[in-house]
Amino acid sequence: MASKKRDGMRGAVDLSVDIGGMRxxxxxxxxxxxxxxxxxxxxxxxxxGLGAVVVKGLSLKPRAGNPxxxxxxxxxxxxxxxxxxxxxxxxxxxxxxxxxxxxxVSVIANIFGEDVxxxxxxxxxxxGVRGISGVEINISCPNVKKGGIAFGTDxxxxxxxxxxxxKATTLPIIxxxxxxxGDIGTMVRAVEDGGTDAxxxxxxxxxxxxxxxxxxxxxxxxxxxxxxxxxxPIAVRMVWEAYRTARVxxxxxxxxxxxxxxxxxxxAGAAAIQVGTANFVNPRTAMDVVEGIxxxxxxxxxxxxxxxxxxxxx
Amino acid sequence: xxxxxxxxxxxxGCYRMGLSPGVDRVEPxxxxxxxxxxxxxxxxxxPFSVYNVLRGRGGGIEIVYxxxxxxxxxxxxxxVGDEVDVLGPLGRGFPMPGKKERVVMVxxxxxxxxxHLLAKRIGYGTLLFGGRxxxxxxxxGDFRDLMEVKIVTEDGSMGRKGFVTEFVEEExxxxxxxxxxCGPSAMLEKVSCIAMDRGVRCxxxxxxxxxxxxGVCLGCAVKADGAYRMVCSDGPVxxxxxxxxxxxxx
Numbered sequence: 041m042a043s044k045k046r047d048g049m050r051g052a053v054d055l056s057v058d059i060g061g062m063r064x065x066x067x068x069x070x071x072x073x074x075x076x077x078x079x080x081x082x083x084x085x086x087x088x089g090l091g092a093v094v095v096k097g098l099s100l101k102p103r104a105g106n107p108x109x110x111x112x113x114x115x116x117x118x119x120x121x122x123x124x125x126x127x128x129x130x131x132x133x134x135x136x137x138x139x140x141x142x143x144x145v146s147v148i149a150n151i152f153g154e155d156v157x158x159x160x161x162x163x164x165x166x167x168g169v170r171g172i173s174g175v176e177i178n179i180s181c182p183n184v185k186k187g188g189i190a191f192g193t194d195x196x197x198x199x200x201x202x203x204x205x206x207k208a209t210t211l212p213i214i215x216x217x218x219x220x221x222g223d224i225g226t227m228v229r230a231v232e233d234g235g236t237d238a239x240x241x242x243x244x245x246x247x248x249x250x251x252x253x254x255x256x257x258x259x260x261x262x263x264x265x266x267x268x269x270x271x272x273p274i275a276v277r278m279v280w281e282a283y284r285t286a287r288v289x290x291x292x293x294x295x296x297x298x299x300x301x302x303x304x305x306x307x308a309g310a311a312a313i314q315v316g317t318a319n320f321v322n323p324r325t326a327m328d329v330v331e332g333i334x335x336x337x338x339x340x341x342x343x344x345x346x347x348x349x350x351x352x353x354x
Numbered sequence: 355x356x357x358x359x360x361x362x363x364x365x366x367g368c369y370r371m372g373l374s375p376g377v378d379r380v381e382p383x384x385x386x387x388x389x390x391x392x393x394x395x396x397x398x399x400x401p402f403s404v405y406n407v408l409r410g411r412g413g414g415i416e417i418v419y420x421x422x423x424x425x426x427x428x429x430x431x432x433x434v435g436d437e438v439d440v441l442g443p444l445g446r447g448f449p450m451p452g453k454k455e456r457v458v459m460v461x462x463x464x465x466x467x468x469x470h471l472l473a474k475r476i477g478y479g480t481l482l483f484g485g486r487x488x489x490x491x492x493x494x495g496d497f498r499d500l501m502e503v504k505i506v507t508e509d510g511s512m513g514r515k516g517f518v519t520e521f522v523e524e525e526x527x528x529x530x531x532x533x534x535x536c537g538p539s540a541m542l543e544k545v546s547c548i549a550m551d552r553g554v555r556c557x558x559x560x561x562x563x564x565x566x567x568x569g570v571c572l573g574c575a576v577k578a579d580g581a582y583r584m585v586c587s588d589g590p591v592x593x594x595x596x597x598x599x600x601x602x603x604x
Contacts, residue, residue, distance in 0.1 A: 076570035096570075104582055111563050111573035116394045118565060122572045125582060269394045297394070320565035321389065321397060323441070 053337040054344045055330070057091070059289050059312050060237025061212040062174050064091040064146055067345055068302065068330045071293050071316030072097055072150035072176060072216070073122065075326075077136040082143055084323040089330060091312060092146035095132070097178050099151075100158050100165075102128035112249050112258040117268030117295070118317060119249055121261040124152060129162045133169055141171040148214065151205075152178040159201050160208040167209040174211050177202060177236070180218030180243035192218035192243070195230035202234025214291060217241040217282070219271075224278050225285040232287055240291035240314060241282055242275045268317040269295040276308050283309025283350055297325065299332020306348040355391070355437045359414060361430070365485075365492045367421050368464050369430050370405070373440060374414035380404045382472035383447030383559055383591045386415065387567040389439045390432070396425040398565050401586070403468035403536075404443060415440075418467035418493065444567045445590050448472045448557055451479075451532045455555075457501070458482065458525050460545050462518060462537020466493050468559045468590075469536055473500045480504060482525055484518025484537070487511045519544040526554055533557070535594075546594035556594040560585050 055066035069092040075081060078093040087093060105125025112119050127135070129151070140147050149166050153159035159177065166172050179201055180192035191197045202215055215231040217224065219242035228239060244265025249258040257263070275294020283290045292310030295317070296302050302313045318325040333345065342348060356373040364370045377386060387399035408414035421430050432438070451457050457479025459469050466483060473481065480502045483494040488511040497503050505513030506521055514521060518537075522545050526533060533556035535545045542558045549556030562574025562585035569587030576585055577598035583589070 073572075074570065076568075080568055080570050105572065105575065107577075108573075108575045109563050110575055111565055111571065113396060113398050113565075116397055118398060120565075120571070120573065125572050125575070268397055317397075317565070320571050321399065322439075323566075323568065 053334060053342065055334060055337075057312050057346060059212070059291065060174070060214065062092070062146065062148075064312065066091040066330050066333070067306070067310075067312035068326055068333070069094050069148065069291070069312060069314045070319060070326050071314035072178065074316040074319045077132065077140065078143070078145065078147070079136060079139045081319070081323055085327040087143045087145040090145055090326055091330075092148050092173060093140070094148045094150050094176055094314060095136070096126050097124050097150040097152050098126055098129040098132050098162060099124065099153060100129060100162050102126065102131065107260040109259055112264070114247075114249055114266065115270060117266055117270030119247055119259060119264035119266055120244070121259045121264035123261075129165050133165070137169070137171050146173040147171055148174045148176050150176045150178050150216070156201055156204045160204040163205040163208040163211075167211060172211060174214060174237075175205065175209060176214040176216050176240060177205055178216050178243070179231075180216050180220075192227075193221050195226050198227060199230040199234040202231045202236050206235035212237045214238040214240050216243055216293075218243050219274060219278055219294075220246050224281050228282050228285045236288060238289045238291060238311075239282060239286060240293055242271070242278050242294045245271055245274065267295070269297055269301075271295050272301060276304055279305055279310050280308040280352065296329065297321070299329045299336060302329050302333060303336055303348065306345075307350075307352050309350045309352070311346065311349045356414075356440045358432055358434055358436045358438065359408075360434060361432055364418065365464075366489050368418060368493060369421070370416060370418050371429065372408060372414055372416045373438065374408065374412045376407060376413040376415040377404075377440060377443050380407055380415065380443045380471065381447035382475050383468055384443040384445050385468075385567070385590060386417070386440050386442030387444065388417070388429070388441075390425070390428055391437065391439050396428070399439075399441060399567060400425045400429075401444075401561075401564060401567055403559070403590075405467045405470050406474075407471065418464060418470075420464040441567060445586055446588070448534055448559070448591050451476060454530065456527070456531040458531055458533050459501075460484075460518060460522055460525075460533060460535040460537070460541075461494070462541040463490060464493060465537035465541075465559070466497070467536075469534055470496060472534060473497055477501070480525060482506065482518055482521060484508075484541070517541075519548075522548050526552055529553060531555075533594075535559070542594075543599040546597065546599065550595055557591050558594050558597070559590045560592060560597075561590070562586070
């Protein structure tokens with residue numbers, strides 16, 4: 041039976057997905073903070089082959105970010121404490137978005153704020169801007185004192201942020217969840233109540249690495265966010281848990297290096313996935329993942345990629 | 355993928371690796387990101403200055419690297435015919451000197467590797483090399499055909515005894531000199547101070563912890579002109595007076 045399937049299907053397979061009202065040509069996106077503003081990768085691949093590009097988190101005003109050292113490598117992963125350095129939403133729309141539009145890829149703007157008003161103001165500025173397909177609300181960055189994770193660990197705060205953004209924009213909303221919570225199901229229900237159209241998880245896991253000679257953190261801040269293949273099994277588990285609760289589509293993130301990793305997330309319940317840290321290791325990873333998913337579908341006789349979502353046998 | 359054509363020790367803890375094919379259009383001071391394929395640990399690429407460009411069949415590049423951790427330790431154990439993944443060339447390199455400018459290069463240890471391609475391109479001037487001992491000084495060997503080489507060793511086993519920074523002042527002389535420097539950041543800070551005092555143009559090549567090498571991870575931040583700039587994409591070469599040396603990490 042396996043050998044029959046290896047010869048695969050004739051004709052095209054359908055990789056397209058609908059994520060909370062966004063029609064994407066395939067389920068592969070790039071994770072915010074790992075793909076710049078997208079343009080930087082245009083030399084390495086044809087960006088329009090991707091499902092979507094999620095750009096670096098945008099705030100109302102530019103942010104300088106944290107002092108160095110900002111990253112440190114750990115076994116099968118890395119810690120970062122960038123501190124959400126970004127050029128600000130207005131500079132993004134003015135300077136970067138026109139270039140991205142020319143590359144004909146779906147663009148999702150990751151947004152964050154220090155308070156609810158800032159979140160909704162950033163969302164309002166992006167509403168109706170040509171070339172933006174949706175917003176991803178970052179309520180889960182562990183590296184800034186205000187905003188970020190403060191909203192990501194408290195269900196009622198999370199609901200408040202999402203409903204404020206909901207009022208500010210007609211764009212589809214993805215809410216990016218933190219793994220640093222006790223019960224992910226509670227957070228899922230909270231952001232659904234707030235009006236999110238999809239959820240993405242996991243953001244980085246709060247973690248530490250210490251220089252034992254100096255007895256200091258290896259980062260300028262005491263803690264950072266762990267990413268990379270080290271976190272993948274945790275991420276798969278949390279996607280599976282979220283999928284069982286969620287009414288909206290789930291986007292899987294966490295240590296995806298290959299198409300096999302992406303497929304694992306989809307079987308666990310992800311309707312789409314994001315490639316993150318792997319973009320640093322090999323700038324072509326996301327495109328390789330698209331091609332690998334397509335080969336897998338042909339090999340297994342899967343006509344629509346959505347058939348994979350939540351196909352875990354229990 | 356590039357194939358290793360040679361990989362041998364040149365000084366204590368330092369190796370010279372040749373890779374083929376090469377990368378396109380390397381400017382002096384640019385770097386490549388290298389990763390040993392296959393495993394997930396180490397995960398990230400490591401940055402290395404391009405030491406040399408090899409001509410001939412398929413072309414190639416050379417790097418000179420020091421074993422400082424697991425990644426470079428694994429590289430040292432690779433043999434001819436093994437493959438590594440090379441991304442680059444990356445970053446902005448050294449500007450060339452003006453027509454009548456004197457050229458002084460200042461290098462600390464394996465930092466000399468980022469100056470070699472520049473020395474080949476310029477073909478004259480003085481290299482002030484600082485190392486721990488005479489065996490470290492082998493790192494400056496290739497420069498002898500290109501320019502005047504002055505060695506400083508910490509133990510006095512070769513050349514003058516002391517730190518290279520003690521001899522920079524007399525070497526720089528007066529206006530009309532351009533200084534190129536690479537080495538530990540404490541050394542670069544001192545060289546920069548001297549150059550700024552003398553009103554001499556000075557370019558430094560910096561290092562930083564980076565994941566991507568192409569300006570997107572924002573890991574290798576350095577404070578320059580009051581803002582964070584990226585070693586990988588804004589540098590690694592900076593004009594010394596751009597850098598906020600107070601804000602540098604150790």
